[in-house]
Amino acid sequence: MLALVVLGGYPLVFIVLAAFTESSLGRPFQEFVGTATFETVLADADVTASLVRGVVYAVLVAVASVALGVATAVALWRSVRAGAVIRTLLLLPMITPPVVVGILWKLVFNPSGGLVDTVLGAVVPGGATFSVLSDPVLAFLGVALADVWEWTPLIVLLVFAALIGQDVEIAEAAALDGAHGFRLFRSITFPAIAATVGAAFLIRLVLAFKVFDLVYILTSGGPGQSTTMPAYIIWQAALQQFDVGRAAAITLLLAVVVTLVTLPVVALTRRLHHD
C-alpha cells in the first residue's frame, strides 16, 4: 500500500496540483489558476499537434513492431536451426541503451557518408546528398524506424514464449486433418497466441507514446515540429522553459489521450484472453 502511494499517488497528486497552479521549476504551487493552464495549452497548436502526432506515431510503430515481431517469432519457432545464439542476437537492439540506439541511427541517417546516403550514392552516382532527418515526413519515419528496430525484439520474445508454450498436440491434430501453411497458422497457431499478441501490442503502444530519447538524440523534435512528440514537448516545458504547470497540464492531457487509445486495446486483449 505504501509503495502504491509513493510510486503512484504522490506523482499523480503533484502533477494535478502543478497543473492547476502557477508552478515553475524552482517554485511549484505558487498560486491557484484553475483551468487557465489547460486553456492555454489547448489553444497552443504545437501542443495539440504533438498529441495527434503522438497517437499516429504510437499506432504506426506498435502495428509495425507487432507485425514484424510475430513474423520473426514464428520464423524462429519453425526453424529447427535457430538456436540460442540467434535469439540472443535478435535481442541486442532491445538491450542496447536508448541513447546508443539514437547515436547509431543518427550515423545511419547522416547525410555526409551515413549508410543511407552511401547506399543511395552507390545506386544513383552523382545524385544530391540524401538527408533523412531534414525532411519532415522522412524524419518522422526515420525516428519510427529506429524505434521499431529497438523494441521489436521485445515482441519477438513475448510471442516466441507463447509459441513454445502452446499445446503441440492441437497443431499436430490439425496437421493430420490436412491443415498446413498459412491456414494452420491462421486457424490454430494464431488463436492460441492471440491474447499474448494483444498484450504485446498494448505494451508496445504505451512504449511508443513515451518515446523521448530517440527524438532528443536524432532530431531535437525537428525539422520544424515534425518529430516533436508529447514526451519531448513536456520535457521542453518543464526543463527548458521552467514551466512545470504547463508541463503538468500537457502530461494530464497525454494521460487522457493514452487512456482513450489504449482502452479498446485493453478490452480486445481481455476478450482474446477469455476466448
Added chain:
Amino acid sequence: MTTTRSPFAPRARRAAVVAGAAAVAMVLSACAGGAAGADDADGDFTGEELSVLLISSHEGASEWLKTEFEKETGAIINPVIVPYDEIGSKLALDQQSGANTIDVAAPWYTSLGDLAADGAIQDLTEWVDGNDAIDVDDFIPSIWEPYSQVDGKTYGLPFDGDTHVLFYNKEILARNGFDAPPTTWDEYLEQTKTITENESADGVYGAAVFGQKSPLILGASFANRLAGYGGEFLDEDGKPTINTPEAVAAAQALVDVNDYALPTPAETDFGAGNSAWFAGKVGFIENWTDLGVRSQDPESGSEVVDQWGVTLLPTGGDNTESRASLVAGFSWVIAANTQKTALAQKFVEWASSSEVNAALLTELPPTGIDPNRVSSLEDPTYGEEFPEIQEANRATLDGALAWPTGENATEAAQVLTDELAKLLAGEGGSAQDTLDRVQAEWEDLLE
C-alpha cells in the same frame, strides 16, 4: 591567418602573473570583506570543497580553474559537468528539491531572470557594489549588463564572453575565385552558393550553418543575422520588437542559405559544424572567437592550421555597421541555498577577474573562453598570439546584440527557436508570418 603559436615560456610567465595578481585580488577582497559570510571569517579555505556546475564546453576551463584555485586558496573545486541545455534546470532542481549540492554555477546569461525568479540564485548586488576588487568598470559594457543584471539587481558576474564572428577558409575561398570574405549577408550567400555548387560533389560546402532546434544553436544563427541587419530583440522600453523588417530580413537570410549549407542545417549542431570546419570541408562558419584558438591547434584535430581567417559578422539591408552578437555567453552565479557563500564569493571574484579571463583566452588545450573584460581583451599575450581574433572581439566594445534576460526569457528564446525551425522546415508560412507569431507570444511572455 599567419598566426603561430608562441613558445610556452610566455604562458609560464603569465601563469605566474595570474597567480600574483589573484593573490593581490584576494588580499584586497579580504580587506573589503563586507558581505562575506560568517562561515569563513578567517579567509582560510584550505581543504574546503566547492561544487561548481558548468556546461560540457567549459570542461577544459574547469580543469584549469580547479588547479589554479587550489594553488591560490587550498580549496578544492569539484566541477559538475552537464550538457549546455541542462545547466539551468539542473541548478533550479538542485535548489528547489533541497538537495543543495551545487554552490556555484555558470549558466547561459539568458536564464538569469528565470533562475532569480525561481529563487535558485543569490542576489549579489550588495556584495558586488561593496567590493572594489571586482572592478565592475573593467567588464566590457555591452557584456556586463545582460550577463549580470535583472531588474536593476546583480545576479551574476560575466565568465565567458561568447560573441560570434565569421570564420572563413582562405584556401576554399581562393579556389572559388574569392579574394576577400563577405561583408554583407548577400555576399555571404553568393559565396556560399558558389562554393557549394562547385565543390559539393567533393564533400565541400560553402558554409556550416548551425540550425539544430536549440536556442543556443539555431537561435544563435538568427541572432547573428538580426545583429547584421540592424534589428533588435527588444526596443528601448524593453518591449518585444521581433517582427520588424530587419528581423524578417534576418530570418529570410537564414532560409536563403539553407539549401547551400552543409547538409543539413536542421542537423547541424556544434559537433557537426565544428567537425566540418576543422576538416576543411566548409568555407564559412559563424562561431565563437575561441574557435580560432582551436583552429591553430593541430592537437585539437584541426586540419586548417594557418588556412583560416576571421572577420566581423556581415551586415545587411540598410545597416552598414557590423555589430557583435552575444549569442551565448555564461555568467557566474551563486546558488541560493549554498552553505559556503564566502568561499563561493571568493571563487566567483577570482574566476571573473581579468587575470583569469586573460589566462583562459590562450590556454592550451583550448578552454573555449572568450573575453569578458576590456583589460583581458587587450591582454598582450592574446594580441600577440591571436591578433585577428582580438580585433574581431573588439566589436563587442561598440555595443552588441544581447538576448532578453528577464523572467520568461528562457521560454521566449525557445518560442523563437521553435518558430524558426518551422520556417526552415517549410511549416511556418513566410518569415513575416513566423515572426508575427513570435511577436504575439513574446508580448505575452515578456511584458
